[in-house]
Amino acid sequence: MRRRIIMSMLAGATLAASTLLGAHPASAARPPQASALADPPAEFGTDWHDPLTAAPPVTKPAGRSCEVTVAEAQFRDFTPYKGTYAPPSGCGDRWSKVVLRLDGKVKGRQYDRLGYLHIGGVEVLRTSTPQPSPDGIEWSVEKDVTRYSDTFRAGRDVEMLIGNVVDDTYTGVIDVKVTLTFYAAGERTADGPAAAVTNGPAAANKPAVAAVTPDRVLTLRDGTLTTPRNSERIVAEVYATGSGGGCEEYWYLTVPDAAPYSCKAGDGPYREVQIAVDGELAGIAAPFPTVWTGGWSNPFLWYVIPGPRAFDIKPVEYDLTPFAGLLNDGRPHRIDVSVVGVPEGRSGWSTPVNVLVWQDAKSAHVTGKLTGHRAGALANSSTYTPGPEHRLDTDAGHRLTVSGYVDTSHGRVRTTVDRTLASASAHRWTDGETTDALEGTWTDDEKLTVDGRGPALVTRTDRTYTMDGTTTLGAGDRLRTVLSLGDRAAVEETRGGRRTAWSRLDDSYSGDATYTANVPRDQRHAVATTSERYRLHGSGGCYDRRLVTVQGTLTRPGTSVSSCPGASSSPTRG
Numbered sequence: 001m002r003r004r005i006i007m008s009m010l011a012g013a014t015l016a017a018s019t020l021l022g023a024h025p026a027s028a029a030r031p032p033q034a035s036a037l038a039d040p041p042a043e044f045g046t047d048w049h050d051p052l053t054a055a056p057p058v059t060k061p062a063g064r065s066c067e068v069t070v071a072e073a074q075f076r077d078f079t080p081y082k083g084t085y086a087p088p089s090g091c092g093d094r095w096s097k098v099v100l101r102l103d104g105k106v107k108g109r110q111y112d113r114l115g116y117l118h119i120g121g122v123e124v125l126r127t128s129t130p131q132p133s134p135d136g137i138e139w140s141v142e143k144d145v146t147r148y149s150d151t152f153r154a155g156r157d158v159e160m161l162i163g164n165v166v167d168d169t170y171t172g173v174i175d176v177k178v179t180l181t182f183y184a185a186g187e188r189t190a191d192g193p194a195a196a197v198t199n200g201p202a203a204a205n206k207p208a209v210a211a212v213t214p215d216r217v218l219t220l221r222d223g224t225l226t227t228p229r230n231s232e233r234i235v236a237e238v239y240a241t242g243s244g245g246g247c248e249e250y251w252y253l254t255v256p257d258a259a260p261y262s263c264k265a266g267d268g269p270y271r272e273v274q275i276a277v278d279g280e281l282a283g284i285a286a287p288f289p290t291v292w293t294g295g296w297s298n299p300f301l302w303y304v305i306p307g308p309r310a311f312d313i314k315p316v317e318y319d320l321t322p323f324a325g326l327l328n329d330g331r332p333h334r335i336d337v338s339v340v341g342v343p344e345g346r347s348g349w350s351t352p353v354n355v356l357v358w359q360d361a362k363s364a365h366v367t368g369k370l371t372g373h374r375a376g377a378l379a380n381s382s383t384y385t386p387g388p389e390h391r392l393d394t395d396a397g398h399r400l401t402v403s404g405y406v407d408t409s410h411g412r413v414r415t416t417v418d419r420t421l422a423s424a425s426a427h428r429w430t431d432g433e434t435t436d437a438l439e440g441t442w443t444d445d446e447k448l449t450v451d452g453r454g455p456a457l458v459t460r461t462d463r464t465y466t467m468d469g470t471t472t473l474g475a476g477d478r479l480r481t482v483l484s485l486g487d488r489a490a491v492e493e494t495r496g497g498r499r500t501a502w503s504r505l506d507d508s509y510s511g512d513a514t515y516t517a518n519v520p521r522d523q524r525h526a527v528a529t530t531s532e533r534y535r536l537h538g539s540g541g542c543y544d545r546r547l548v549t550v551q552g553t554l555t556r557p558g559t560s561v562s563s564c565p566g567a568s569s570s571p572t573r574g
Contacts, residue, residue, distance in 0.1 A: 040550035044515075044526040047135035048552025049304045053311065054534035054545040055507070058099050058142045061183040066091040068180045070100075071117065071160045075174040080161035085119055085152075093153050094185040100125060100143045103177045107136030110172025112293040112302075114243050115162030116352070117178060121219040122151045123352045125178075126239040126313040128292050129162060130306060131299045132172050133552075134521075141311045145180070147356060150217045152180065214356035224332035225355055227324070229365045232408050233358040234324050237315035238337055240273045240287050240351050248348025251341070252289050252440055252467065253427060255392050259384045261429060265343050268382035270396035270423060272340040273351070275318050277326065278333050281375050283318030284400045286421050286444035287339070289467055291485060297471050298481035300513040300528040304549045308487040308507045315354070319448055321415040322404030325368025340378070362409035372403035372416070390429050397422035413452035420445045437470035455496025464488040473517065480514040491538075503538030527551055 066088035073081035087093065100117075102125065110132055117125040124145050130137060162174050214235075216228060227234060242248040247263035254265035275283040290309055293302035302310070320327070327333055337351040360366050376399040385391040403416040425440030444463040449456055469483035487507040493500050513528035533546040548556035 038553055040553035040555060042527075042551070044300060044303075044524070044528070044551050047133045048137075049549065049554045050137050051130040051139040051304055051306060051311075052547065052554075053306065054532040054547045054558055056534070056536065056543045056545070058097075058144050060099060060181075061096050063186075064091060064184045066182045066184075068182070069177065070119065070158055070180055071176070071178040073160060073176060075113075075115075075162040075164045075176070076166040078161065078163040080159050083158040085156045085158050087153055087155070088180075088182045091182045091184045095146065095149060095152075095182045096185050097144065097183045098146045098149060098152060099181045099183075100145045101179050101181065102127065102141040103138070104129065104140070105136060105138040105175045106130075106132040106172040108132060108134065108171035108173075110164070110170050110174070112299075113162050113164050113174060114241065114292075114350075116160065116239075118159045119148070120151050120154075120156030122148055122217050122354055123239050124148050124151070126241065126315075126352075127162075128243075128306075128310050128313070129174055130293050130311075131303065133303070139311075143312055147214060148217050148354075149213050150215065152182070215359040216357040218355040218357060220335055220353050220355075221332070223334060223336065225327065225335045226330070226332045227327045227355070227357055228359055229328050229330050230360045230363045231324055231328055231357045232321075232360045232363075232366050232406050232413065234320040234327060235356045236275055236283070236318045236320055236335070237354045237356065238273060238275065238285075238318070238351050239313055239315045240285075240337070240339070240349065241290065241313055242271070242287065242339075242349050243290075243292065246346070246348045248342060248346065249292070249295075251287075251348075252425065253436075253438060255427065256382055256384060259386075259390060259392055260431075261390070262433060265341060265346075267341050267380060268392070268394050268396075269425060269427070270341045270380045270382075270394060272378070272398060272421060273316055274338050274340060275320075275353075276334075276336045276338070277320065277323050279336075280373070281400060282320055282323055282402065283417070284398055284419055284421055285316035285318065286423065286442045286463070286465070287316065288314070288487070289440070289442065289465055289485075291467075291483075296469055296481050296483055297479060298513045298515070300515055300526045301481060301483060301511040301530060303528075303552050304554065305509065305511075305530045305532045305547055307485050307509055319415065319417050320355075321406070322370055322372075322402045322417060324366065324406050325404060326370060328366055328368070328406075341380075360408045360410075366406050366408055368404055368406035370402070370404040371414075372401065374399075374401045376400070388430065389435070390431075392425075392427040394423070394425045394427075396424075408452075411453045413450060415451075416447075416449040418447040418449075434473040435470065436472075439468045441466050455498075458494045460490075460492045462490045477517045477519070478514055479517045480512070482512045484508070484510040501539045503536065503540065506533075506535045508533050531556075 068088050070085055071081050112131050113129045115127050164174050166173055242251045247254055251271050252269050254263045254269045255261040256268050257264055257266055271287050273285045273287050288309055291307040293306050339349045378398045380396040382392055382394040399420045401418045405412050405414045421444050423442045428437045442465040446461045448459045466486035471481045473479050489505045492502045509532045511530040515524040515526035529550050531548045536543045545558040547558045
C-alpha cells in the first residue's frame with residue numbers, strides 16, 4: 001500500500017503544477033527562521049519551515065580553526081561528484097576536533113534521496129535528503145568526524161553521490177556543499193577542555209585525544225583486510241542501510257510467503273547485520289529501523305522534523321580485537337558482511353565498511369590468539385493469523401560471545417565481546433492494506449570487557465529501537481498516519497567494579513498526519529502535528545530539547561538545558 005500511495009501523490013503533484021556524550025549526532029544546524037513561531041495555517045501551503053532536529057549541535061573548540069571545502073555539487077542524476085581533498089594549512093596535522101558540515105537546498109518536487117561521501121575510499125557520511133516544498137527548503141547537517149583524522153592527513157580522492165532523477169515530474173535539483181573544519185590540538189571547546197573522540201559514554205572521562213583517536217582508518221580491498229602487524233585494537237564500522245524504494249526499505253513490514261501482503265520475505269521481518277572474518281562469524285548487530293522522509297506513505301510527517309538518524313546514518317560497530325592475533329599476520333583476510341533474512345537475489349541493502357585501528361607504538365608485531373567463540377542458535381519465529389484483520393507476530397534473537405588476547409608492549413590484554421539481539425513485532429493489516437499497522441521493539445545489548453594491566457574495564461551498551469504506527473486509507477481517500485519512533489541507548493562504564501562513566505540517550509519522535517490521496521497537490525488539504533524530544537544525560541552533563549510543528553510551522557522551538565532532574569541516577573533501559 002505504501003509504495004502505491006506515494007506514487008499517486010507524485011502523480012497528483014504533476015497535475016497541480018503541470019545527533020553519547022562527546023559524540024553528538026548530526027543535527028540540522030540552520031538558524032531559526034523569522035517566522036518560526038507564527039500561528040500555524042489551517043492546512044499545509046506551498047512553503048513550510050526548513051528541516052531541523054532536536055539533537056544537540058556538535059561542540060566546537062573556541063580557538064584556531066581551518067576550513068576546507070570537500071565537495072560542492074548539484075545532483076540531477078546518478079553521476080557521482082569526483083574531486084580531490086588537500087589537508088588544511090595553518091592547523092597542524094593533529095586536531096582536537098574535526099567537524100563535517102553539509103549545507104543543502106532543493107526546490108520543487110522530489111523524492112527523498114540517499115547519499116554518501118567518501119574521502120580516500122573511507123565513508124565519512126551517509127545521509128538522506130528531505131523532501132522539498134514548492135517554494136524551496138534549505139537544511140544543514142553537522143557531524144563529528146574526528147575519528148577519521150588519519151584519512152585527513154594526506155591528499156585524497158573525493159567521491160560524493162546523492163542519486164537523483166530530474167525530469168518534468170521530479171523537478172528538484174539537490175544542491176549541496178560539504179566542508180571540514182579542523183580545530184588545532186589543545187584548543188578548548190566552548191563548554192570546556194577539548195573533547196576526546198569516542199563512541200563511549202562520556203568523552204570527558206576518556207584519555208587524551210592522541211590515545212583514543214584511531215591511528216589508522218582502513219578500507220577493504222577486494223573484500224579483504226590487511227592490518228598493521230602491531231595493531232592492538234581493531235573496530236569495524238558498517239554503514240548498513242535498507243533502502244532503494246523496494247521492500248527492504250520497509251524490511252520490518254515484510255511477511256512470509258503464506259501471508260497475503262505486498263512485501264514478502266520467506267523468513268519474515270527479522271534482519272541482523274553480521275560480519276565474518278575468514279568465514280567465521282565475528283560480530284552481530286541489530287540494524288536501526290530508519291524511516292526516510294517519504295516513509296509510511298506520508299511525507300507530511302517529515303517535512304520539518306525527520307525521523308531519528310534520517311540525516312545522519314550511524315554505522316553499526318563491531319569490536320574485532322579478539323581476532324587481532326589472526327589479523328596481524330601481515331596477510332590479507334576475508335571480511336564479509338551479510339544481512340540475515342533478506343531473500344536470495346533481492347537487492348536493497350548497502351553495507352560499506354571502515355576499519356579503525358589502534359597501534360602499539362612500541363611493538364613491531366603484536367601477537368595474540370582467539371580463545372573463545374560461542375554462537376547461539378538464531379531463533380526466528382513468525383506466526384501468521386488470518387482473518388478480517390491479518391496478523392503476523394514475530395519473535396527473534398541471537399547471541400554471540402568472542403574472546404581473545406593480544407600480547408602488547410604493556411602486557412597481555414584480554415578482550416571479550418558478548419552481544420545479544422532480540423526483536424518482537426506485531427504486524428496487522430486488512431485486505432487491500434487500507435489499514436496497515438506495526439508495533440515493534442528491537443534490542444541490541446553489548447558487554448565489552450578489556451582486562452589488561454590494572455582493573456578490568458567493562459563497558460555495557462544497551463540499545464533499544466521502537467516503532468508504533470498505523471496508516472489508514474478511509475472515506476474520500478483520506479489517508480492518515482499516526483506514528484511514534486524511539487532511539488534509546490544506556491551506556492555504563494566500570495573499572496574494577498566501580499562506575500567511572502555513564503550516559504542515557506532517548507530520542508523520541510511522534511507524528512499524526514492526514515491528507516487526501518490521489519488528487520493534485522492543492523487539493524490534498526493536508527494537516528500534521530509532529531514533535532521530537534531529544535534527551536541525553538549522564539556523568540558528562542545533560543541536554544534536553546523538544547520541537548513541535550503544526551502544518552509545517554514550528555510552534556515550539558525548544559530550549560536546551562545543561563542539568564536535568566535525575567541526571568545522577570543510574571542508566572536503565574527504556
